Amino acid sequence: MSLENTPFWEVIRSSFSAAIWKEVGPAVWDTVYMTVVSSIIMFIIGLAFGIILIWTDKGGIRATPIINGPFGWFINILRSLPQMIMIIIMIPVARSIFGQSYGTNPCIVAIAASCIPMYARMVESSLLEVEKGKIDAARSLGSTDLDIVFRVWIPEAIPSLIRGFTVTVIGIISMTALAGMFGAGGIGDIAVRYGYQRFQHDKLLACIYVLIVIVQLTQSAGNLLSDHVRKKRGLM
Amino acid sequence: MGDYIEIHDLNKTFQTRSGPLQVLNGIDLSVQKGEIFGIIGFSGAGKSTLARCVNGLEKPDQGRILVDGKDVTSLSKKQMREERRHIGMVFQNFNLFESKTVYENIAYSLRIRHEKKDLLDQKVKEVAELVGLSEKLSSYPGGLSGGQKQRVGIARALIGEPDVLISDEATSALDPQTTLQILDLLKSINKEKGITILMITHELDAIKYSCDRMAVLEGGKIIEQGKVVDIFHNPHSRTGELFTKVFFQFQNDEFQSGAGI
Ligand SMILES: Nc1ncnc2c1ncn2[C@@H]1O[C@H](COP(=O)(O)OP(=O)(O)O)[C@@H](O)[C@H]1O
Ligand SMILES: [Mg+2]
Numbered sequence: 001m002s003l004e005n006t007p008f009w010e011v012i013r014s015s016f017s018a019a020i021w022k023e024v025g026p027a028v029w030d031t032v033y034m035t036v037v038s039s040i041i042m043f044i045i046g047l048a049f050g051i052i053l054i055w056t057d058k059g060g061i062r063a064t065p066i067i068n069g070p071f072g073w074f075i076n077i078l079r080s081l082p083q084m085i086m087i088i089i090m091i092p093v094a095r096s097i098f099g100q101s102y103g104t105n106p107c108i109v110a111i112a113a114s115c116i117p118m119y120a121r122m123v124e125s126s127l128l129e130v131e132k133g134k135i136d137a138a139r140s141l142g143s144t145d146l147d148i149v150f151r152v153w154i155p156e157a158i159p160s161l162i163r164g165f166t167v168t169v170i171g172i173i174s175m176t177a178l179a180g181m182f183g184a185g186g187i188g189d190i191a192v193r194y195g196y197q198r199f200q201h202d203k204l205l206a207c208i209y210v211l212i213v214i215v216q217l218t219q220s221a222g223n224l225l226s227d228h229v230r231k232k233r234g235l236m
Numbered sequence: 237m238g239d240y241i242e243i244h245d246l247n248k249t250f251q252t253r254s255g256p257l258q259v260l261n262g263i264d265l266s267v268q269k270g271e272i273f274g275i276i277g278f279s280g281a282g283k284s285t286l287a288r289c290v291n292g293l294e295k296p297d298q299g300r301i302l303v304d305g306k307d308v309t310s311l312s313k314k315q316m317r318e319e320r321r322h323i324g325m326v327f328q329n330f331n332l333f334e335s336k337t338v339y340e341n342i343a344y345s346l347r348i349r350h351e352k353k354d355l356l357d358q359k360v361k362e363v364a365e366l367v368g369l370s371e372k373l374s375s376y377p378g379g380l381s382g383g384q385k386q387r388v389g390i391a392r393a394l395i396g397e398p399d400v401l402i403s404d405e406a407t408s409a410l411d412p413q414t415t416l417q418i419l420d421l422l423k424s425i426n427k428e429k430g431i432t433i434l435m436i437t438h439e440l441d442a443i444k445y446s447c448d449r450m451a452v453l454e455g456g457k458i459i460e461q462g463k464v465v466d467i468f469h470n471p472h473s474r475t476g477e478l479f480t481k482v483f484f485q486f487q488n489d490e491f492q493s494g495a496g497i
Contacts, residue, residue, distance in 0.1 A: 137331035140291050141345040141392065142320045151348065155335035233334050234378025 002199035015205035024190055024206045031186035031214070034108055034176045039169050041112040042119050046168075049075065049116060050123025051149060057124075059132065061145045078117040083175050086114040087182055107184030111175050115168055122164035126157045159226045159235075166222025170215050177211065187211060239302075240269035240432050241290065241400065246299035248285055259285045261456030263299070267400075272426050272433040274443035274464065276479060277453030283436045286453070287404045290434070291323040292316040304399065321345070324393030324431075328405035330385040332377040332392075338364075339373040341388050345396040359395055367391045367421060383414035390421065400432040401425070407442055415439075419446050440483045444468065452476045 001014045014020065053075070055061045056068035081089070087110040094106030130153055138152040154161070180188025187207045195204025230236045246263035249256050259282040267273040277283050288294035290301055292308055301308050308319055333341050339360055340347070346356045364370045367387040377385055386406055393401060403422065407415040423446055426433050435447060443450050443464060451461035452475050459473040471477045 131329075131331070133327055133329060133331035134333060136288075136293055137325070137327060137389075137392075138333075138344075139293055140320060140323070140325040141348070141396065142317045143348055144317065147348045151344075152333055152335075156333065158335060232376065234376045234380075235334060 001202040003201045004199060011202050012205065014202040015209070017202070020202055020206050024187070024203065024210065027185065027187050027190045027207075028210050028214075030104060030184075031173070031176050031188070031210070034104055034111065034179065034184060034186055035169065035172050035214075038108050038111040038115065038172050038176075039165075041108070042115045042168065042172065043165065045112070046116045046119030047123055049120035050127065051154075053120060053124040054127045054153070055145075055149070057128075059128070061148065075117045075120055078113070079121070081114070083114045083178055086110055087179060091182075102183035104184050104186070107176075107179035107182055110182075111172055111179055114175060115172050118171065119164070119168045122168060123161065126160035126164050127153055129160055130156045159229045159233075162222055162226040162229065166219060166226075169218050169222075173211065173214055173218065177207075238269060239266040240304060241265070241267040241434065242300075242302040243286075243290075244300045244302075246286070246289060246301065247297045248282075248289060248294065249297055259456055260289070260296070263453075263456070263458055265451055265458055265461065267432060267434060268449075269399075269432055270426070270430050271449060272423070272435055272447045274447035274450035275434065275436045275453055276438060276440060276443055276450060277475065279438055281453045281475075282456050283438075283453055284404055287325070287402050287434070287436055290402060291320055291325055321396045322399045324396065324398035324401040326386070326389045326393055326401065326403045326406040328408045330377070330382075330389045330409075332385055332388055334376065334378055336376075337373065338369060338375050338377065338380070338388050341377060342369075342373075342391045342395055344392060363391045363395045366394070366425075381414075382410050383417060386410065386414075386418050387421070390418075390425070394425065394429075394431075398431060400434065402434045402436070404436045405438065406435075408437065408439065415442065416445075422446060440479045444483075452479075 001011050003011055052071060053068065056064035056071070087107065090110035090113055091101040091106070094109045095101040097109065098105050100106060134152060134156060135148060138148050143151070176184065176186050177188030177191060180186050180190070181192050187210050191204055191207040194200040195207065227236065243263050243265040246260050247258070248260040249258045263286060275283060275286070285294060289296045290303070290308070292311070296309055299309070303319070303323065306319065308316065311319055333344065336344070342363055343356055343360045346359060360373070361370065364373055367390055369384065369387050369391060372380065372384060377388060380388065389406070407418050410418060419442060422433055422435070425431055435443065437443060447464050449462060450464050450467060451458045452467070452473050454473060454475040460467060460471065460476050467476055468480055471480050
């Protein structure tokens with residue numbers, strides 16, 4: 001059903017019909033799957049990168065400009081690549097890992113690669129927000145460098161880390177839609193194949209609903225979790 | 237009673253955007269075992285820098301700091317970590333770990349040393365009792381008053397059984413009544429445990445209330461040191477004079493406004 005020959009409200013009504021959702025429904029799971037797996041990969045590697053950045057920073061554990069400089073550059077370069085280009089670059093990488101360059105799993109590699117640098121910077125800025133005095137206190141109590149990072153620095157930053165993670169996960173959701181164009185399946189795939197190529201605007205609308213709901217749920221979950229931690233700590 | 241902390245010709249210069257900034261310019265100081273020694277100076281005089289040098293948070297450019305005969309400026313990183321067990325530090329803005337309960341804040345230095353659980357538990361409860369926080373162990377610092385926060389800070393430093401406690405403006409963020417309670421606590425810790433206290437402050441009241449001897453820090457140097465009473469009644473330095481002048485003026489003002497009623 002296209003907006004070009006059908007009244008708007010008819011398209012809307014059709015976008016809630018069972019026939020449409022039979023097709024959109026399974027795609028939701030593809031999108032959720034891609035989002036969850038990419039987010040987990042991004043979380044682990046992004047956190048590690050963020051820790052490297054802060055460890056070697058001037059105000060960090062041990063100022064090491066010789067690592068911090070180039071590593072910062074590397075992350076900036078990755079960040080300056082548009083997501084579409086990142087997907088194209090990751091095609092050969094994905095092929096070497098999965099033996100194919102099309103489909104959900106290869107696109108997960110591209111999505112994670114694209115979001116890791118952004119999350120690394122978020123981790124860095126969250127950690128930099130932690131008051132230096134707490135690090136001094138931890139040192140004065142005899143902490144090793146590892147104690148400081150894992151017992152003080154990261155735990156103190158958790159509410160802020162959660163908020164940053166939420167923002168990047170939402171970035172991942174929008175990128176799964178883009179990855180749909182490269183055979184990743186999911187909501188983006190439906191939106192492009194039917195909404196763009198075949199003018200089936202009812203399906204496109206259904207995709208939009210799904211994206212709105214997923215993004216809202218993610219944001220609310222992130223806010224709830226971060227607020228919960230802050231409440232527990234008596235900070236709000 | 238010998239010298240417990242000896243500082244000789246301590247120098248520290250920071251490289252800042254606007255060029256080198258010499259903060260400590262040949263500090264000489266000696267603190268005896270078991271005393272409460274006050275260091276007073278205006279804000280920016282270099283008090284915190286001096287404190288940070290003593291427990292190795294800052295590396296001096298030149299000079300020696302002997303704590304119990306050991307030169308802390310020449311220790312390796314690992315040795316310094318060991319040495320810090322003997323040097324507790326309390327901060328103006330508490331610097332508590334907001335992610336941890338009061339219990340875990342106090343337990344911190346034992347946790348990182350992987351102390352046995354029941355011994356740790358026993359010690360935490362003991363120290364909490366001492367500072368009057370037994371009821372608050374499961375709270376988070378975020379929900380405590382300033383005075384309670386500083387008690388946590390003190391307990392956290394005490395649990396490692398230090399020989400010396402550096403108090404860097406520990407009461408400067410507190411109201412007068414709470415200040416008095418915290419000073420009383422420090423005094424009783426000094427008395428009962430024999431812990432030497434280096435009390436750094438810009439409040440002459442605090443020093444007059446707690447210290448036996450004191451030093452005046454100005455322009456990166458110790459320009460005066462001796463018994464608190466002597467410096468009070470006969471200050472030789474500009475800072476010393478200014479401080480005592482302000483101090484006595486406040487007292488007079490209070491008296492006059494009281495008399496006016
Ligand atoms: N890490 C640092 N880098 C540059 N300047 C510093 C640093 N730490 C302290 N200073 C400067 O040294 C001077 C003394 O600071 P501080 O020791 O904190 O004084 P106080 O505790 O007596 O108020 C101040 O002018 C401060 O700006
Ligand atoms: Mg200071």
